[in-house]
Every structure is written in C-alpha cells, then in structure tokens.
Amino acid sequence: GAVVSQHPSWVICKSGTSVKIECRSLDFQATTMFWYRQFPKQSLMLMATSNEGSKATYEQGVEKDKFLINHASLTLSTLTVTSAHPEDSSFYICSARSGGLDKNIQYFGAGTRLSVL
C-alpha cells in the first residue's frame, strides 16, 4: 500500500511556542491531505482538508489561525500549531489521498504526539 510519513513522532514544547508537523506521501502524489486530532480512547476528529495549491478547508470549531495548514506540493503538507497551550496537547494524524484509481482511500501517517508544558 501507499506510504505516508509523518514527522516528528513526538514533540514536547513550552506553552506559547509554535510547532510544525510534516506529512509526506512517499510513493504517490497526494492531491488531498487531511489532518485529524485524536484524544485518548476516542476516535479521529477531522480538523481540516487541504488540496495542493489552495487554502485548506477547516471543520467547524477549528481555528484556522491557530492551526495553520500549508499544502505546497503534491507530496508535502504541514500543520503548524501556533502559540501552543496545554489544551492543544493531543495526537495529530495526517492522511493522504491519491488521485489515482484508489482515490477513495486515505492512507495515514504514524501520528505526532504533541505535549505542551
């Protein structure tokens, strides 16, 4: 199956700092990438959808100025958590969708655990 790489896998930061998370599709071109947030023992909640070269579409209740998403190329999307606070601590997961025959399938990265002190 397709491979999606997410980096870093774990980050600890001080309150008020910004953190950037990268999501790369390694062996396919991702026309669309998705960013999810997952709290312990809960399901994935979609935060935003990004298409290469255009602005991300945010889900209701997600602050676009807080969670900056850039999808500059067909293989890379980044999520920046700006001025992070302890309540932003969570597990962030990206996924990517190709434009090929399996375009209905999302392939997920391994996730990034963010801990804000």
Next chain:
Amino acid sequence: QKEVEQDPGPLSVPEGAIVSLNCTYSNSAFQYFMWYRQYSRKGPELLMYTYSSGNKEDGRFTAQVDKSSKYISLFIRDSQPSDSATYLCAMRLEGGGNKLTFGTGTQLKVEL
C-alpha cells in the same frame, strides 16, 4: 445520536477465536466503507475497503456490508495476539469530498 456507532470494548478473546467487530450507521447515504487497525500510539492502517453490500475476503479478514440494515462487520479468523489493537470503522458519502466519518473504535485483546 452519532452518525456511526461502534462498541468501544474492550473485547477479549482467546488465541484462535473468530472475532466479530461491528458498526451501525444512521445515514443511508454512506456508500464507501473501510476498516482500519490502529496500534497504540500509531496511525490507522487500512485493512479492508468495500463499496457494495455483501462480503469481501482478504486472508483472515472478511468485511461484510448490509446497506439495508445500515450495518457493517469485520470478521477475523484464527485470531493472533498480534491482532490486538483498536479497530476503527470508517465510511464516506458518494461525492462527499472524501471526508471520512469514523466510529469510536473497538479495542481488541487476543490472549494466549
């Protein structure tokens, strides 16, 4: 009412047992159905993807979709300790912009 309902478990079974995992949904417009496996602190891994009602088999895994009852299942035969994980069902609308709606996940433990 949640759009997708899934029993969170945990579900404990002995090694070699047949496991049945299920999801129900309320929106009859869902057309694509997926099962993902997620190990602790890892991203979800796609196991099965189905579109039509009926069964789809892949190795020890069988996905079953009953659109008339709005009910999907994942069966695991000859379960192994390495199958211990959380299993998430996910579904998507036709032309729904590829947004997936997930169940809460069922935690499975396969014991020796």
